[in-house]
Amino acid sequence: MKRVKATVLATLCLGCIGSVALAHSGVKNPAVLARMENMKSIGAGMEVLSNMVKGKVAFDAAKARAAAGDIARHSTQTVALFEAPETDPKTEAKPLIWERFDDFTTKAGATETLAIALSQSLETPDDLNAGFMQLGASCKACHRDYKD
Template identity: 55%
Template sequence: MRKGLVVALGLSFAASVALAHTGVKNMTVMKRMEAMQSMGDSTKVLGQMAKGERTFNAETARAAALAIARHAAETPVLFEERAEDPKDEAKPVIWEQFEDFATKSEKLEKVAMRLAGSVESVDDVRAGLGEIGAACKACHEVYRE
């Protein structure tokens, strides 16, 4: 049950980000959205493996986890400037609680790096994806429209 929820969360995130890109005029906001899209795409790869829709491949899983970690590490930098766009899904509270926002990004980075360094089986992907989903949700609940 939990695995399905995490996979659904990742897939819906990827789809909503793709739709949100249409009409974005502020390039800073666009860069943020592109980084989030990349994390969503990588989460989708892991989710497909976890659900058996894609053959498990440790190297591919590691690459997906590393991409998530890389974008999580750059997320605070992407949000340092308080840029806005009508299509932006970032809540203003990010800049009021920036330290917490950055801490949540760092947690996602650590979780993804741990998965990248330890994935050997589809069960590892499932466990790691659960942690990644929880880290994403913790940030999105507070900081995303």
């Protein structure tokens, strides 16, 4: 059951990754582009983990920890990249971010914390499945409220 949930979450995460790649075309505001590039990097790490969870590639603890580390490293930049209420016609960030910046900061911090923990503790496929589900749920919680 856990593997099925993780696989479903992995599929949803890959859908988010694809929409981010398309959104970058035509962005004129450099601050918005920097945010999108940061999210794209987080998405790339999630894709590595997702492919392992779904069994598309063999589980490799070292690669999974490295991907989680990349997610953590880029997650540390998220709040700073969103401090200024920059906008662009191509942005997917809702204005609600700046109206509820404390909540946004808390959710971004939770993702960072989970990614750091996963990058330091992941050893087995079960660790990956559990950690990926938590990390994906954290991403989804923020995207649900703050992404168009």
